[in-house]
Amino acid sequence: MGYPHQPHPRENTVLSRYFGDAEARSVDGWKSRGGYKALQSALQMDPLAVVNVVKDSGLRGRGGAGFPTGLKWSFMKLGDGKPHYLCCNADESEPGTFKDREIMRWTPHALVEGVAIGAYAIGAETAYIYIRGEFTEPLAIMEQAVADARAAGIIGKNAMGSGKTIDVWVHKGAGAYICGEETALMNSLEGKRGNPRIKPPFPAVSGLFGMPTTINNVETLAAVPHILNHGAEWYKKLSRPDNPKSTGTKLWSVCGNVQRPGNYEVEMGFPFGEFLHDLCGGALPGRKLKAVIPGGSSVPIITIAEAEAGVMDYEGMVACGTMLGSAGCIVFDDAQSMPRQIARLARFYAHESCAQCTQCREGTAWTTKILERMVAGDGTMEDFDTLLSIADNMTGKTICVLSDSCAVPVVSGIQRFRHEFEALIKRTTIHVVPQVIA
């Protein structure tokens, strides 16, 4: 639900049901709301059976890539004699995305439970929850929840009396967007610069500390107890009847120029137009919506018309020219200058580039400089070609996708809002409310 708003009747609050309910934060509070039943039953199942339930549910990664979770878990070779690790990616840093934060703030034990089930399923005795350093409140709440769960015997050397060791630790980041990339997160956890690693080897073969590792997003893991409690079939039904590839409920973070920003939980396949105008309340008084970045800043910008025709699941977002990503929906209204917003996004990526790959280190900064010059009124028509050519050099050629992500708003932005750039170059006025340009 769109905490602090009341849930909208069209929402299906599975993960967000207890957002705003401080009592859900304690072990007892969580248990009385049905918590830790799934872990209890999982610990009595064969780990492979747990993996299979998740596989059957169709749950896909909620961090951005959308990889099938059960399949990812099945890559871990049980009984190989090596220590296995589970990493929970709570480095939520994708501009526009703030759903994991609410899960951790309000239902920390949902995450502890999901982490414990995941660890059990992949044969890991140690799990780390890597939380970005800026999330001081979620960090404190998660630390408390992990300590409480350990004190209650839910996790630790003999998790819920199963004889199994499931140690869970919270690890605090220190300010780096790129640590949300899975291999960068592992490097960071190992006490290194958060540089993404070359793949292969993939984490399931050589991940954290060189050992087989699975890494899952907060929302993904938080969904697992519900799947175990209600069954894979139940989860699969939370989708468009004609699209079995996207299942379950999805938390959408909405921000920018809408009446009611916040988190909303809807079933896969929800109509995007209704979502924006009804659930989120549409444009601010006297404004019209212009553009949307639906899946966090790394997915293509689409026009409001494209968005209104869209369907909110992995495939539906691709169909309308963008991606579901991390479901961090940034909405722009007609008061915004798109060149200015795209320049600001490019600057974000330039700031966050880890500096390893040439195209990213140099390309993000170069792109930013060109865009900021254009915004300042010194652009030329040649800049379009240069920007698109740089974007091409930044796409599909680096270790991770940060540079691709920087190219995405540039390419999609020029495609759809070229006239706004041209107006800046020709110094003609367009229907954008003038803003002071820094």
Next chain:
Amino acid sequence: MTETPGISLTIEGRPVTVAPGTTILEAAKTAGVLIPHYCYHPGLPVAGVCRMCLVDVEKSPKLAPACATAVMEGQVVHVHSEKAREARKGVLEMLLINHPLDCPICDQSGECELQDYTYQEGRADSRYREPKRFNPVDDFGGDVLYVQNRCILCTRCVRFMDDIAHDSVLNVSERGDRAYIGQTEDKGLTHPWAANVVDLCPVGALLSKDFLNKARAWELDRSASVCTGCTQGCNIIVETRDNTVMRLRPRSNESVNHFFMCDHGRASYRWMNRRDRLESPSILGAGGHAIVDWDVALAGAARILKGKRVFVLASPSLSNEALHLLARLIRTSGGAGAFRVEQGSEAPLPGVADLALRADRAANVAGAELLGFTRHAAPLDLMQAGDALVIADADLVEGDLAALGRAAATVVIGTAMPALLPTADILLPIANVVEEEGTFTNLRGRVQRFLQANAAPGLARPSWYALADLLGAMGESAGYFVASDVFAAMAASEPAFAGLSYDSLGLRGLPVVDAPALTEAAR
């Protein structure tokens, strides 16, 4: 050993078969195809960050980094496809946007991979219209300067210090386009092997202070040689201009020094250029030393030595060839030979097995021992009263002076007047290591050739030439025309060198017959 099946693939239309696990980049080398690269270096762990070595692999949607991609059976790799060339062009342009383009004042110019690849396949112009980054030059300590503006952040230097030198004094600091190679305030590049980062740097970012502004790369002549700094026998390249050694650089040899040489060895070029050389043969007469013809000098020396027991004080940095001829001189007279080895502290390069700056600071200790010379802290103690003393390019120490009186006569065969020696009956000038051809035997018994780089000063002759003529003057049969003749004679008479020849040694060397025993003894 079981034969592992090879992986067969095609690179630029050429079929190659390589061992499983080989990278595309290394496989391409075996096919004679150079895949342009910066961060990759065969002596360092793979980083895969410069993205220069992206190649086009058929049936693969994305370009693959050749340095970090293992070969697969049946792969078809294109290095020069349109797609791969465009990607490299893009990388080159990006590497240059903040580069000062100051080749005319850059030491790396002429041997710069950024320059080379840009000329080969970069853009003719830049589309960069924005202000450039600027950062001051930094003294990294040791012999190293860091010119940050030229740095492409390939991290070879950081990886060398971390993984090979095991002395993590360099890092990548900051991130994004603000990143640079950093240090902490108090710790410089003082590791005894640190200067390798200058060689490893593919561009003009890390420079040798010693070599700074001394020469342009294209003015230098290069000759294969072996370092004389210690008994390790690192393979090197001697780089000269106008008959002067400008610098020494490592030459790769998997069996000895991989890609590296130590800072001590690197600095040893200075004595090669010393100006106070013996340039003419001379004989001591009533009015002091008189310059004479070689024939006169050799006849004089033969006269002095003949009929006497010859004691040779040899330098353990003389070639096997010279030591062999000296050994023959000793044998014919029933004499003896000895040497002293200058000592220093040992400095291993931890990331490479059995590679160190050795405590024995001479090139041919093992060769001298194999050829019958005795290692001794006070070698002249072994000289008998009435011996004719031959000082073969060895220096004296204070403690030797008393013993000099026991010698009936003294002949010097050397590159310079031995330190502390008051006088000698005859002086025979010879070439130093960069002025002649020869071989050394390293501490593991590996015999390695060194080639001539410079002309010897004045009338100085190669050591083997002078000694062969001396033997001839004494009535021995020693008609050698080239150094390899002397080596062949040695191989025929010295069991340790049996079967070896200049041809078989090549430029990588081969072990002597009982090298394993030598290695064992050293351990």
Next chain:
Amino acid sequence: MSHGPSASGGALVKAGAHGHDVPHEPVFVGETAARLETLIERYPNRQAALLPALWMLQEARGWVSEAGMVEVAQQLALTPAYVKGVVTFYTMYHQHPVGKYFIQVCTTSPCHVCGAEDVVKAFLEQTGCGELGVTSDDGKFTVIEVECLGACGFATPVMVNSDFLESITPNRVAEVLARYP
């Protein structure tokens, strides 16, 4: 090391006079040293405790000095240069002393469209800092822009030390500052 024009330098804290000359008192002694050792047990090697150890150092001293890095390096069997490479990667470690209250205002796109720049301006004016990354004369405040704080629906989020404030508008700035005497 100084830096030239960069598209993306963000608002780094500028080296000021405050506190740079204070000699480093070891942090990892007694109870703190024991706490670090307990923490290390969570990981299979000491290096993995680097980020937590740096946090402990910053909590104790307010910033991460080179002398502090040397101490952390000793604790974890690393070299100071290695530690510095890591410190400079992460934006939350202060490489220079900062004001008593360190104010970070999110200005990434979602907040940008909601007027974050005006919030920054208000903080700069009302703290007396005047400029990003500069500590106010009374040593109380340092204001920087920060990239996405991950609370985009609550624009503009602001962090004051470890307090996470939501929905800050220019006219709430005075009220916020009043809480930090």
